[in-house]
Amino acid sequence: MRLIEVRGLGKTFCLHLLGGKRLRALHEVSFDVERGEFLGVAGRSGSGKSTLIKCIYRTYKPSRGSMLLRTPDGAVDLASLGDLEIIMLRRDFMGYVSQFLRPLPRVTALDMVAEPLRERGIDDYRARVEAEEYLERAGLAKSLWHSYPTLFSGGEQQKVNIARGLISRPRLLLLDEPTAGLDYASRERIVAMLEEAKEMETTIIGVFHDREMFLRLADRVILLEEGELRGSASGGEIASMEGLRRGVGEEHELRAACE
Amino acid sequence: MNSVLAVEKLTKVFGNGCPDCLGGVGDGQEGNGQEGNTCPRCGSVVACAGVGFEILRGEILGLVGESGSGKSTVLRCIYLDLQPDAGCIRFGGPPGIVVRAGEVVDMEVRRELRWRRMGMVYQDPKAGLRLDVTAGGNIAERLLAADFRHVGAMRKRASGLLSRTEIPLNRLDDLPRYFSGGMQQRVQIAKALANNPELLLLDELTTGLDVSVQAQILDLIKSIQRSTGVSMLLVSHDLRVIRMLAHRTLVMKNGRLVEAGLTDQILEDPQHPYTQLLVNCMA
Numbered sequence: 001m002r003l004i005e006v007r008g009l010g011k012t013f014c015l016h017l018l019g020g021k022r023l024r025a026l027h028e029v030s031f032d033v034e035r036g037e038f039l040g041v042a043g044r045s046g047s048g049k050s051t052l053i054k055c056i057y058r059t060y061k062p063s064r065g066s067m068l069l070r071t072p073d074g075a076v077d078l079a080s081l082g083d084l085e086i087i088m089l090r091r092d093f094m095g096y097v098s099q100f101l102r103p104l105p106r107v108t109a110l111d112m113v114a115e116p117l118r119e120r121g122i123d124d125y126r127a128r129v130e131a132e133e134y135l136e137r138a139g140l141a142k143s144l145w146h147s148y149p150t151l152f153s154g155g156e157q158q159k160v161n162i163a164r165g166l167i168s169r170p171r172l173l174l175l176d177e178p179t180a181g182l183d184y185a186s187r188e189r190i191v192a193m194l195e196e197a198k199e200m201e202t203t204i205i206g207v208f209h210d211r212e213m214f215l216r217l218a219d220r221v222i223l224l225e226e227g228e229l230r231g232s233a234s235g236g237e238i239a240s241m242e243g244l245r246r247g248v249g250e251e252h253e254l255r256a257a258c259e
Numbered sequence: 260m261n262s263v264l265a266v267e268k269l270t271k272v273f274g275n276g277c278p279d280c281l282g283g284v285g286d287g288q289e290g291n292g293q294e295g296n297t298c299p300r301c302g303s304v305v306a307c308a309g310v311g312f313e314i315l316r317g318e319i320l321g322l323v324g325e326s327g328s329g330k331s332t333v334l335r336c337i338y339l340d341l342q343p344d345a346g347c348i349r350f351g352g353p354p355g356i357v358v359r360a361g362e363v364v365d366m367e368v369r370r371e372l373r374w375r376r377m378g379m380v381y382q383d384p385k386a387g388l389r390l391d392v393t394a395g396g397n398i399a400e401r402l403l404a405a406d407f408r409h410v411g412a413m414r415k416r417a418s419g420l421l422s423r424t425e426i427p428l429n430r431l432d433d434l435p436r437y438f439s440g441g442m443q444q445r446v447q448i449a450k451a452l453a454n455n456p457e458l459l460l461l462d463e464l465t466t467g468l469d470v471s472v473q474a475q476i477l478d479l480i481k482s483i484q485r486s487t488g489v490s491m492l493l494v495s496h497d498l499r500v501i502r503m504l505a506h507r508t509l510v511m512k513n514g515r516l517v518e519a520g521l522t523d524q525i526l527e528d529p530q531h532p533y534t535q536l537l538v539n540c541m542a
Contacts, residue, residue: 016532
C-alpha cells in the first residue's frame with residue numbers, strides 16, 4: 001500500500017534581489033513510497049536532497065507537480081494543501097529531523113523534547129516522563145536534561161533534536177542527515193532508534209551522506225543529481241549502486257583519511 | 260475549524276480620502292508605479308487596504324512588516340481602538356460577534372470584546388498601564404470589568420498573575436512608573452491575561468528591551484500559550500521573535516498583505532520580493 005506518490009515535482013527559486021534570477025533545484029522528480037518503507041535519498045551536496053525533504057514537509061513551496069499522501073482521513077496533495085492542514089499534519093502525522101536544532105532561549109532540553117507531545121494535548125507529567133525516556137535513549141547525559149540547549153555542543157544538540165523528532169512517533173518521518181557530526185557510539189544509538197521506528201511501521205524518507213547508513217537502514221535508495229532523479233536501487237542492489245558510491249565519495253575519503 | 264477571529268477586507272485611510280486612494284498606492288510589485296502608501300492625489304495615508312486573515316483557537320499568528328506598513332493599524336482596528344473605513348471583523352463563531360465598518364458598536368458589545376474576549380499588550384507600556392496606579396490595581400481594573408467584586412479574590416487573582424509573569428509579589432502595591440521596562444511589559448501581560456481572554460494582541464512586545472529580558476518575555480509568552488491555549492496575534496518587525504513563536508506568518512507592506520504562509524516557509528522560501536528582502540536583512 002502506497003503512502004506517498006510524488007509526481008513531476010519541481011522546485012525553482014526566484015531570487016528577486018538578484019534581478020529575478022532563477023535557480024532550478026528540483027526537476028520532474030517522481031517516485032512512490034510504500035507504507036512502512038525506509039527510502040534513502042542519496043546524492044552529492046547541492047543535488048537537491050534537502051530541497052526534496054523540505055518540499056514534502058512544505059518548508060518549501062513546490063513550484064510544480066503533486067505529492068499525494070494517504071492519511072487516515074483520506075488522501076491529500078501536500079503540494080497544494082492549505083497551511084492550516086499542514087500544521088495539523090505536522091502535529092499528528094509527519095515529523096522532520098534536520099541536521100540542526102533551533103534551540104530556544106531559556107527552554108530546557110527536557111521541555112524542548114516534551115513540546116511535541118504537549119502540542120498534541122498530552123498532559124505535562126506524561127510528556128515529561130516520555131521526554132526523559134527519549135533523551136535517555138538518544139544518549140544525552142542526565143546532567144544536561146534541565147539545562148539549555150543553546151549552550152550545548154553540536155552533538156548534544158543533535159541528540160535533543162532526534163529525541164524531539166521521534167517522541168511523537170510520526171507515521172511519516174523525514175530525516176535530513178540526522179547523524180551528521182555524531183561520534184560512533186552516538187550514531188549507533190540513533191540507528192537503534194530509527195530501526196525501532198521502522199519496526200513500528202513508520203514510513204521514513206532519509207537523506208544521508210554515509211553509505212553505510214543506506215546499507216543498514218534503507219529498503220530502497222533513490223539518487224538525485226542536479227535536481228533530477230538519476231537512479232533507484234533496492235535490497236541487495238543498494239550495495240553496488242553506482243551513483244551511491246560517487247555521491248558519498250567525500251565520506252569514504254574522510255574515513256580513509258581517519259584510518 | 261475553530262475560529263477565534265476573522266478579518267475581511269479591512270481598510271483604514273488616514274486623511275480625507277478620495278476615490279483614487281486605494282488604486283494609487285500599493286506594494287509596487289506589478290511595476291505599475293504604485294509605490295508607497297500616500298495617495299498621490301489627495302495625500303491621505305492608506306494604512307491598510309483589503310487585509311483579510313483568520314486566527315484559529317490556540318494559534319499564534321505573526322504579522323511582520325517595516326514601520327509604517329500598517330501592522331499596528333490592523334491591531335488597533337481589531338481592538339476597536341480605531342474605526343475601519345471598510346471591511347468587517349468577526350469574533351468567534353460563526354456567527355460570532357461581527358463588527359462592520361461604518362456601524363456603531365454597541366457599548367455592551369464593545370465591553371464584552373475589549374474586556375473579556377481580548378487582551379492587548381501595547382508596545383508602549385504607558386498605553387496599556389496606568390503608571391500611577393499600583394500593579395495590583397491595574398489588574399483589578401480589568402477584574403472589576405469581569406464582575407469580580409470580592410477584594411480578597413481580586414488580590415489573590417492578581418498575585419497569581421504576577422507570579423505567573425515573574426513579578427516579585429512584594430511589588431504588588433508598587434507603582435509601575437518605578438518599574439523597569441521589562442517589568443512594566445510583564446505587568447501589562449498579566450493585566451491582559453486577567454480575564455482569561457481567548458485572543459491576546461501583542462504589539463512589538465520586546466522592542467526596546469535588552470536581549471536577556473527579551474528572552475524572558477518570549478519564554479513567558481510561549482509558556483502562557485502552552486498552558487492556557489490562548490490564541491495570539493503577534494505584531495513584530497523582528498523575525499527572530501516570529502520564528503520562535505508564530506505558527507503562521509503574514510507579511511505587510513504599504514498597507515497590503517503581500518504574503519502569508521507557514522512561518523518556516525516564509526523564512527526559508529519567501530516568495531514576494533519584499534519578504535525576500537526582509538529575510539535577507541535578518542541574516
